[in-house]
Every structure is written in C-alpha cells, then in structure tokens.
Amino acid sequence: MQIEQPKTLTEIVVERLREAIIDGQYAFGENISEDKLATAFGVSRSPVRDALNALQFTGLVTIRPKRGSFVFKPTGEEVAEICDYRLMLEREALRLAMAADRDGFLAALDDKLDQMRERMRAGDEIGYVRIDTEFHNLFFDHCGNRLVQNAFDLVEARIATIRTALNARFKQRREDSFDQHVAIVDGLKRDDWATVYEVLGKHITSIRTDAIDELARNPVES
Known part of the structure; x- marks a missing residue:
C-alpha cells in the first residue's frame, strides 16, 4: 500500500533533458545553456545544474569548468x-x-x-x-x-x-x-x-x- 513519492524538480528535468538528448534534439558536442533550460522548464538554475551533474554521471553530458555543459561527443x-x-x-x-x-x-x-x-x-x-x-x-x-x-x-x-x-x-x-x-x-x-x-x-x-x-x-x- 505504499504511496509513490512525487518526483523532484531535478528528477523531472533529468528525464526531459535525457529524452531530448537521446531523441537528437541536441547535436553531439552542443552547448547546453543552464539559463535557457531554466526558462524552458520554468524552474530555477539549481535543479537544472543538479540535473546536468546527474547526466554527466551517465556519460550524456560533459561539464567543463568556466565553459559550460555540453552533450557528449564521442571519438x-x-x-x-x-x-x-x-x-x-x-x-x-x-x-x-x-x-x-x-x-x-x-x-x-x-x-x-x-x-x-x-x-x-x-x-x-x-x-x-x-x-x-x-x-x-x-x-x-x-x-x-x-x-x-x-x-x-x-x-x-x-x-x-x-x-x-x-x-x-x-x-x-x-x-x-x-x-x-x-x-x-x-x-x-x-x-x-x-x-x-x-x-x-x-x-x-x-x-x-x-x-x-x-x-x-x-x-x-x-
């Protein structure tokens, strides 16, 4: 009889961004703007940043200090x-x-x-x-x-x-x-x-x- 817990904003952003990358809405190596994502999802930059960190762990996103976040670009x-x-x-x-x-x-x-x-x-x-x-x-x-x-x-x-x-x-x-x-x-x-x-x-x-x-x-x- 457990009640399913509602998803956090970060989890929602992770799912939607993951789907967008897999579906080819972003090109390999393309920059992912935190500001644009925050505006598109109607959230603050904090859950967007957390989502990008989570996607970096899966290999879909590469985060470069002082440069931004990018879709992975395999060699x-x-x-x-x-x-x-x-x-x-x-x-x-x-x-x-x-x-x-x-x-x-x-x-x-x-x-x-x-x-x-x-x-x-x-x-x-x-x-x-x-x-x-x-x-x-x-x-x-x-x-x-x-x-x-x-x-x-x-x-x-x-x-x-x-x-x-x-x-x-x-x-x-x-x-x-x-x-x-x-x-x-x-x-x-x-x-x-x-x-x-x-x-x-x-x-x-x-x-x-x-x-x-x-x-x-x-x-x-x-």
Missing part, C-alpha cells in the same frame, strides 16, 4: 569501445534471458517487432528508434541478473543517442536494422545461436562503422 575510439562493450553484454543478456524466461522474452520481442514495423510504415523515425531501443533493453529486462543490468546502464543512454543519430536520419539504415532484428528473433526461436551471434555482431559492427564515419564527416568544434 571514434570511444564509439568502438562502447560497441565492443555493448556486444559483449548483449550476447550474455540474450543467453540469460532465454534461459530465464524463454516464452515471455520471445513474446515481448515479437511485440516490439510489430511496433517497429508499424512505426516504419507510418514514417515515424523517432518513434521507430525509441522502440528499437526498447527492443534491445528487453535483453536486460528479462535476463534476471541485476549485475548485468547495472553494467548495461552505464552506457545505455549513450547507445540510444548514437542509435538515433544514425537510424532516425537514414531510411535504408532503419530498413537494414529492422531486418537484422527479425533475423535475431528468428534465430532465437530456432535455438540457432550461431546465427544469432553472427547477426548481432554484424548489427552492432555496422553501427560502430557508420557512427565513426558520421562523426568524421560532421566534426563538432570543442
């Missing part, structure tokens, strides 16, 4: 490290999720595929990418291991932001990504782990390559 090397880390965790999370809740996990994945297909047909780029993120998060929601979940939380927001920067902008990229999701689920249903690992590896490697190329073509001044 090619950092993108490679994030993708390697992601592949390692997602492979293990898939194995654990299938062992812990095979039927429930597969049903949840099928539901996300249906939602992604609908968003593609509707031409809803941001909606598609959000569900894409939810699809991959299911690996960890069903894996039954809090340590693996916590390990993924360290990079989840940065992965989602990189995903948006690629999939929301390029139709072919979304179509290829969707086909890979379908292949992963089909492989899981057949217990064909060789195919699952191969497709997942290609899926994440292609994001790694495309993200590094995109950052090289569109550098952001520090």
Whole structure:
C-alpha cells in the first residue's frame, strides 16, 4: 500500500533533458545553456545544474569548468569501445534471458517487432528508434541478473543517442536494422545461436562503422 513519492524538480528535468538528448534534439558536442533550460522548464538554475551533474554521471553530458555543459561527443575510439562493450553484454543478456524466461522474452520481442514495423510504415523515425531501443533493453529486462543490468546502464543512454543519430536520419539504415532484428528473433526461436551471434555482431559492427564515419564527416568544434 505504499504511496509513490512525487518526483523532484531535478528528477523531472533529468528525464526531459535525457529524452531530448537521446531523441537528437541536441547535436553531439552542443552547448547546453543552464539559463535557457531554466526558462524552458520554468524552474530555477539549481535543479537544472543538479540535473546536468546527474547526466554527466551517465556519460550524456560533459561539464567543463568556466565553459559550460555540453552533450557528449564521442571519438571514434570511444564509439568502438562502447560497441565492443555493448556486444559483449548483449550476447550474455540474450543467453540469460532465454534461459530465464524463454516464452515471455520471445513474446515481448515479437511485440516490439510489430511496433517497429508499424512505426516504419507510418514514417515515424523517432518513434521507430525509441522502440528499437526498447527492443534491445528487453535483453536486460528479462535476463534476471541485476549485475548485468547495472553494467548495461552505464552506457545505455549513450547507445540510444548514437542509435538515433544514425537510424532516425537514414531510411535504408532503419530498413537494414529492422531486418537484422527479425533475423535475431528468428534465430532465437530456432535455438540457432550461431546465427544469432553472427547477426548481432554484424548489427552492432555496422553501427560502430557508420557512427565513426558520421562523426568524421560532421566534426563538432570543442
């Protein structure tokens, strides 16, 4: 019978700013003005400052003394490290999720595929990418291991932001990504782990390559 406590102003600002960064409303390396955020949210600078500090912990924001706060701007090397880390965790999370809740996990994945297909047909780029993120998060929601979940939380927001920067902008990229999701689920249903690992590896490697190329073509001044 516990009553849910209302969210603080800082928590509300964290959620809204996190969503804005992931959805691509801010570019990599873009300055985030405390004053503008405070005005936009109708709050003082204090909760905005606290929110930026919280988002710095997740890696979404970089705070530079006397210069301001900026959206994270990964280097090619950092993108490679994030993708390697992601592949390692997602492979293990898939194995654990299938062992812990095979039927429930597969049903949840099928539901996300249906939602992604609908968003593609509707031409809803941001909606598609959000569900894409939810699809991959299911690996960890069903894996039954809090340590693996916590390990993924360290990079989840940065992965989602990189995903948006690629999939929301390029139709072919979304179509290829969707086909890979379908292949992963089909492989899981057949217990064909060789195919699952191969497709997942290609899926994440292609994001790694495309993200590094995109950052090289569109550098952001520090």
